[in-house]
Amino acid sequence: MTGRVLLIEDEPNIAEALRFILQRDGWEVGLHTDGATALAEIMRQGPDVVVLDLMLPGASGLDILMGLRADPATAGLPVLMLTAKGQDRDRAAAEAAGVTRFMTKPFANAEIVAALRAMARP
């Protein structure tokens, strides 16, 4: 099944590509580019899935993830984290913080679509 997905990504071209492929897959896509206000935006929109970039202006994706997990309302929200750094350290840190899936850029479109579908399934 599909639902509402919120993209938190500051790189406009990547966000545009993601929006296109996810919409085509049937998702209702929201977009947010600022790290500092991301947490509040997630609370406000209440998406079914979040796609979160690791390096964001204002705050790191890791901080946002920890904020989500600390709040009972969003503790179980599926989060797909994307990073262009691709170091093992980052993956370990994200997993410790309770990430649902972790993918390294660049990614195959089909992979993202499949991952989100899998995560959104209860």
Next chain:
Amino acid sequence: MPFNLLVLFCFAYVALLFGVAFFAERRAAIGKARWLRSPLIYTLSLSIYCTAWTFYGAVGSAARSGLEYLTIYLGPTLVFVGWWVLLRKLVRIGRQNQVTSIADLISSRYGKSNLLGAMVTMLAVMAATPYIALQLQSVTLSFGVFASQTPEVWGQATGAWVAGGLAVFTIIFGTRKLDAREQHHGIVTAIAVEAVVKLLALLAVGAFVVWGLAGGVAAVLDRIGTSPLAEWELQPGRWTGLIMASAMAVICLPRMFHVLVVENTDEAQLGPASWAFPAYLFAMSLFIVPIAVIGTDRMPPGANPDLFVLTLPLAEGQGALALLAFLGGFSSATSMVIVETIALATMVSNHMVVPLWLRLAPARAQPGDVRRLVLLSRRLAIMGVLALGYGYYRLSGGSSALAAMGLIAFVGVAQFMPVILGGIFWRGATRTGAALGLLTGGAVWVWALFLPSFGSVMPPEVMAAGPWGIGWLRPQALLGTAGMDPMVHALFWSLALNTGAFCLGSLLTFPGPVERMQGAAFVHVFDTGAVGPRAWGQGRADAEALLILAQRILGDDDALQLFEAEARAQGRTGYLPDPTPEVFARVERHLAGSIGAAAAHAMIADLTGRATVTVDDLMAMANETAAIIENQARLEAQQEELTRTARALRDANEKLTQLSVQKDAFLSQVSHELRTPMTSIRAFSDILAEGDVPPEMVAQSGRVIHEETIRLTRLLDDLLDLSVLEAGTVQLNLSQSNLSGLIDRALVAAGQVQPDRRFVITRDLASEQIFVRSDADRLVQVFINLIANARKYCDAAAPELRVMVRQRGGRVMVDFIDNGRGIAKEAQGLIFEKFARLTDQTRAGGAGLGLAICREVMANLGGAISYLPGQGGAAFRVVLPLRIDRMAAE
């Protein structure tokens, strides 16, 4: 001779002096005025001791009082022959403490006390007023001699014209800039020329009188033998008094102190001056008696002997000789007035205006405003002092004989002597004692000599019976000592009471901490090779605040230079040294050179938040025997060495740790910067490959892929560029190009960055006309980077970029200064590292390699790029050699 022609001659002469002063300033500015260091110029500049009083008045004095005029030369001769004892110490102290005036010396010695500085200044201004009046009078009188045939063009206005002209000359060459040391090369050279003119003039008149009029040496000696002069008797009291007064005056007169100590460029000048200056005085006095005797013989009875030097040649029909004599007298008067007003203006601004301003100042002052204030107050003070002199001249009616007016000044400034001698030879002398001594001596001088000189100010009954009939307060018979010569009487009582009050006050009071340290530094100036007392313990102030303060007083250029030198001495790069006590002490001394010790001390105390010294400093002062001092100095030196090494190690370690972290970060950053565009390319190419895409999406995909490929290429180019530059294997294309043209190119190219932002660019095209031999494209690359950065990051509402170009020796400095928030201090050391983009917010540019590339480019071009702190915005300085060294380039 027609009066108009005379005025024309005067103008031509003054124009010549202007030329000499201007030429000397220019040569000194480029460091090619070697003559300034020669003892000859120093000696000639000392000759401002010989004023118009000496030039005209000595003959008058000889005609009236016989050989008494010799005393005025004997006093200074004694002081100079014994230079080893006193002058050497004064000059050393003056140079070590960057003393700006006699008031500054006294203020500095007695705990940087501003009260004393102001007292000395006031006394000096009072004493100088009749003396300046005397010079104006002599010039006016000598004009009058020439104008007697054409009285209609000649009036009372001459004095005012002369005073005004002198004010203009002095302001132009005396207050053009604010020097770290109050030195005026143009003026020193001009007065040296005047010294030669007046000596030649007097010798020429003398030779004419002896061989032209009297018929040879033997005949002259005969005439002297039969003249009334031969019956003259020596008055021992008056002789001793006059010799003493002139000996003290040659040190204490503000203008003498100025040329003797402040303008001294090399201590080694003193030795030759110790015989050359007395020789000059001897030459000046050689023909005084013949001129007086022959003049009395030949001139009509009632002729003013003060003007024989001028009237004798004129009466004998020697117009040209008279003109030379006139120029000699004119030189004597003008050189005295110029230096005297400069010295007094420095004192007034440093000890009265600046302290007052510091007390009333608005807390947030703009950079440079102290300099403007100081220069303005000096200009006003110069006008004020000359106006006072002119006022005195009009008030006193210009009637009294020349010599009497000079002596009043001599006795007045002699009041500084006990305080100076006590200050440099006696550790126990205190501020209170000095203030009491100056006050007492000054009061006696005013009462017994200064006020009576006005004639009308003192009612005759006060002179005869004392104020309110108190007999022992009679101005010329204090404590019932009637019958003394008025001058000797005033000299004796003022100095005796002055010294008494000074000693008593010093014995009964205890010196403050700063006083103790200054006292030790002054008295033991030859014992310690050290930089002087450490007045500043670990204060709270940081180096940047100190730099900003220094810029306000010394100006941006000099302050940056000073700080760069300090930082280099500590083994650091950039412009901010560690704020050690030594740095503070040295900066304070530099500031003292511009605004005086007291004001500089107050400003730094204000900055560090404390005005006193620590207990440690006091302990160090309390038990100092020679051995302890020596040991301590050695230990301190070692400790300093260790501290410096430790600091260097700490810096290096910090840098290494940072570098290792940065290397990790670098890899991670390269990965990030490569993967981000690749992600876009892959995602869009996937979309295209899948097919069934709306046409506008196809177009967008193509555009994004194109853009991101370019971005990748640029990143790879930058990385390759950087690695080539870092390895030093870059190929440079050297050519000769105009810096202005290069800046033009960079401005045009960088204008494409955020073209919608309106930027105000401030340039000084004239200063940019410099041809450099370098790699033009590389240089433009650096400029573009800096300008583009300003366009991107300057956060001011009305952004502005100043481009300033300066040439220093063989190096050119190009500063780019914007009006934004600047770069935080802790980040300043990092900005030139790779990927050190400070915020991730602005993604407009490249990958954060720009400044790192700039640094490498400049290193390859034999120059450097650095961040300039404390400019009120982000500021970068590019330094490059005028001609790149081929060896370094290859």
